[in-house]
Amino acid sequence: MKNTFIHNNAFLGDNVYIGNGVTIEHDVIIGSNTQIGNNVTILSGSRIGENCQIHSNAVLGGLPQDLKYKGEYTLLEIGDSNIIREFVTINKGTVSKGKTCIGNSNLIMSNAHIGHDCTIGNNCIIGFSVGMAGEVCVEDWVNISGLTAIHQFSIIGEHAMISGLSRVVKDVPPYIVAAHEPLRFSGVNTIGLKRRGFDSRKIDELRSIYRILFQEKRNTKFALELIEETFEDTDEKIKILNFVRQSKRGIIKGLEF
Numbered sequence: 001m002k003n004t005f006i007h008n009n010a011f012l013g014d015n016v017y018i019g020n021g022v023t024i025e026h027d028v029i030i031g032s033n034t035q036i037g038n039n040v041t042i043l044s045g046s047r048i049g050e051n052c053q054i055h056s057n058a059v060l061g062g063l064p065q066d067l068k069y070k071g072e073y074t075l076l077e078i079g080d081s082n083i084i085r086e087f088v089t090i091n092k093g094t095v096s097k098g099k100t101c102i103g104n105s106n107l108i109m110s111n112a113h114i115g116h117d118c119t120i121g122n123n124c125i126i127g128f129s130v131g132m133a134g135e136v137c138v139e140d141w142v143n144i145s146g147l148t149a150i151h152q153f154s155i156i157g158e159h160a161m162i163s164g165l166s167r168v169v170k171d172v173p174p175y176i177v178a179a180h181e182p183l184r185f186s187g188v189n190t191i192g193l194k195r196r197g198f199d200s201r202k203i204d205e206l207r208s209i210y211r212i213l214f215q216e217k218r219n220t221k222f223a224l225e226l227i228e229e230t231f232e233d234t235d236e237k238i239k240i241l242n243f244v245r246q247s248k249r250g251i252i253k254g255l256e257f
Helices: 190-195 200-215 220-230 235-246
Strands: 046-048 059-062 075-078 089-091 099-102 176-179 184-188
Touching (some): 046 059, 059 075, 184 200, 190 200, 200 235, 220 235
Parallel strands (some): 046 075, 059 089
């Protein structure tokens, strides 16, 4: 461990591997069996779970890039079994939420940036050089392809897939593929859903729900009421209705089926 600094106040679990040139500041917790590659910087207020892989030159827990941050005590919380590749940067929170949260079993590819107060769920893939502004929420099983830019406060629903080079400025509902410029609904995420155990009947239900949501010519309120009346109260239907109704930024637009 050449040129490595580990503060006396940092806590490392059992069997933690530390590479060369690593800096671990005070008030850092790293769980057992986590691997820290060369030249990684982990700053104060960072909490990292067990069985993670942090690859070379990542910077975790950096100060928020936000003018409202005034040095208050905030955290970065990273769960278990995450893979964080080279040159990833993840900032800690501000007074807004107090912490940035990364769930479990995510893959965050090289050069990605996750801003202050973001929330990432479980089993997500964040592609190469994805840029995520502050207070973005990414739900479980989301796949965001490389070089995508995500506006602050945006929400991406569970099981959604975002195509590469996208510009996300509206909320992306769950279970869909979003593509094109400007970003639009491009169909249900059929391949991803099948991989996760959704059967053909459930996928057809989702396709029918989104056909009404994105093709109804009157207004979104009427489309939501029609969906509520037409379909049984499945978990997926309720999730979609709640997502759209609670969206503050509005959702992306659709394509013709």
